[in-house]
Structures are given as C-alpha cells and as structure tokens.
Amino acid sequence: MNRDRAVTSLAALAQASRLDAFRHLVQAGPGGLAAGELAGKLGISPPALSFHLRGLAQAGLVRSRQQGRFVYYSAAYDAMQSLVDFLTENCCGGSACAPARAPARKSTTRRTA
Amino acid sequence: MNRDRAVTSLAALAQASRLDAFRHLVQAGPGGLAAGELAGKLGISPPALSFHLRGLAQAGLVRSRQQGRFVYYSAAYDAMQSLVDFLTENCCGGSACAPARAPARKSTTRRTA
DNA sequence: CAAACAATTAAACATTTATTTAACTATTGA
DNA sequence: TCAATAGTTAAATAAATGTTTAATTGTTTG
Numbered sequence A, B: 001m002n003r004d005r006a007v008t009s010l011a012a013l014a015q016a017s018r019l020d021a022f023r024h025l026v027q028a029g030p031g032g033l034a035a036g037e038l039a040g041k042l043g044i045s046p047p048a049l050s051f052h053l054r055g056l057a058q059a060g061l062v063r064s065r066q067q068g069r070f071v072y073y074s075a076a077y078d079a080m081q082s083l084v085d086f087l088t089e090n091c092c093g094g095s096a097c098a099p100a101r102a103p104a105r106k107s108t109t110r111r112t113a
Numbered sequence C: 001c002a003a004a005c006a007a008t009t010a011a012a013c014a015t016t017t018a019t020t021t022a023a024c025t026a027t028t029g030a
Numbered sequence D: 001t002c003a004a005t006a007g008t009t010a011a012a013t014a015a016a017t018g019t020t021t022a023a024t025t026g027t028t029t030g
Helices: A003-013 A017-030 A035-042 A046-058 A076-088 B005-012 B016-028 B035-042 B045-057 B078-087
Strands: A062-067 A070-075 B062-067 B070-075
Touching: A003 A017, A003 A046, A003 A076, A003 B005, A003 B016, A017 A035, A017 A046, A017 A062, A017 A070, A017 B005, A017 B078, A035 A046, A035 A070, A046 A062, A046 A070, A076 B016, A076 B078, B005 B016, B005 B045, B005 B078, B016 B035, B016 B045, B016 B062, B016 B070, B035 B045, B035 B070, B045 B062
Parallel strands: none
Antiparallel strands: A062 A070, B062 B070
16 A cells, blocks of 8 residues: 555545445445445435446445446455555554554454454 | 544545645654644645645544644544544444454554554 | 346536635744 | 744635436346
8 A cells, every 4th residue: 555545545435425335335245236226225326326436446445346237346345454554554653552453464364353 | 433524534634745744643653743844744835734734633633732833733543543443334244254353442442563 | 129227428517625825823032 | 022933824726526417338138
C-alpha cells in the first residue's frame, strides 16, 4: 500500500452509497451479491450503483464475476486490511501506544473473531 | 460510529495532503506537531493546511490545543480505531473468516505492537 | 430470431471540493 | 505601542464528483 492507492481507496469509501454497498458486501461474505440485488437493498438506481461499484472496483476494494446474466460483486478483504494497516503504520513513531493493534504481517492474518 | 460519521471521516482522509497530515500526526505521537511545522513537512501553504486540518478536526480525527502563538495538532487515535472497527463490523455475516481481527471492544484496546 | 431481463455506458447538469491571494486576529517581545 | 510571527478566514476561481434519463451491450428463453 502506498499513499496514492490509499487515497483512492478512502475516496471510494467516502460516500454514503458506496460505503453502504461495501459494508453489505463485507457482511455478505465471499459469495457476494448480484448487482441488482444490491441496488434493491440500497434503494438506488442501477446506473447509480454501476457508477459507484466502478469506483470501488478501481480501488481494488471489490471484485466482480459474471454468472449468466448476473454480475456478482464481493468484498476484497485483503485490500481492506492493507488499507487499515497503512493508516496505523508506524503509529507513535514505533513506541508502544494504546491504539496499536497486531502488527501488519506480509502473509494472511488469521485471527478468529 | 454510524454511517454518516464514517463517511465524514473517510472523506477527511481521502485527499493526499490530509492523509499525509494525518499520518505525520499519527507517527508524531500524542504530543503532536505545530501547524507551521506540519505545513513545512507537507510542503503546502498555511491557508491550505488550515483548510485541510479543519476537515480532519470536524471529522474528529485530530485535536488541537493552543500554546502561546503555536497551535499543536495531534491524532485522535480512538476515532481512528472506531472507524476501522466500523469498516470490518459483522464481517462475513458473523461467521469466522480470514479478515476478521480482534473484535471491537467498548473500552480501550490495549495491545502492544 | 425476437422479446425480456441484467447491467453498463453516455451525456447533461448540479453540486462539492481544492487552491490561491489577500486580509484579518492573536500573541510575543523590542 | 509597534513590528514580527503564527495561524485562520474570506472570496474567487478551477476542478472533480454525483445524479438523472436515455441509449446500449450481453444473456437467456419463448
């Protein structure tokens, strides 16, 4: 993660419809949701959703796969985690401090909730 | 944390100068940095910095305290943590999944890096 | 192949956001 | 009190973003 990619990701999440969409996808799990289904849940028009999903996809926060005439979108958990790690990186100049959480790892962070 | 506050926070971070400013403050620790010092590090004009810090402060991501003729800004770690928790909330519908980290707690999250 | 459905693209418009220059407020100290 | 320093506010402009309606692409099924 670098500064510019982080800005792109944050901008993608910094809008009500897109944040709602992303959270719905995060909560839906790896299977994701079809675009139309998501538009219904969010109460926005298909063109508006398309516009917003494009932003999320360009930021790498969601992925899409086509299945028949449906397009399923799902959250990219790893991208979200990279973003979070970037924000807290080198917190307090490296000294121990309250807000620090588990340090960023290169491999998958396996930690059950 | 709620949806609208999250959008405000994300929007505050979704701009290069503001993200740089915030990260400098995160890394500076609780003491923070004087506005002018920060403007120098970021290479932006005092009015521009003022404009951006106002956005971060309104989002609750930074605090300021005046000391003589200097104004010191520091990162609000708790606000940042609330935002991160909100993004990963109820991940995968509650079932255990790779991206999940330590669950959000109401009290202070004490976990040394 | 034609009709219906799922989704994206295009174009026009309104709204927000960022940057710049100049003016202003407050604090320190000669 | 006057000049200098630190920072914010104001106003004007330039640039990016979001919303809407209509048209388009691709897929299934009668």
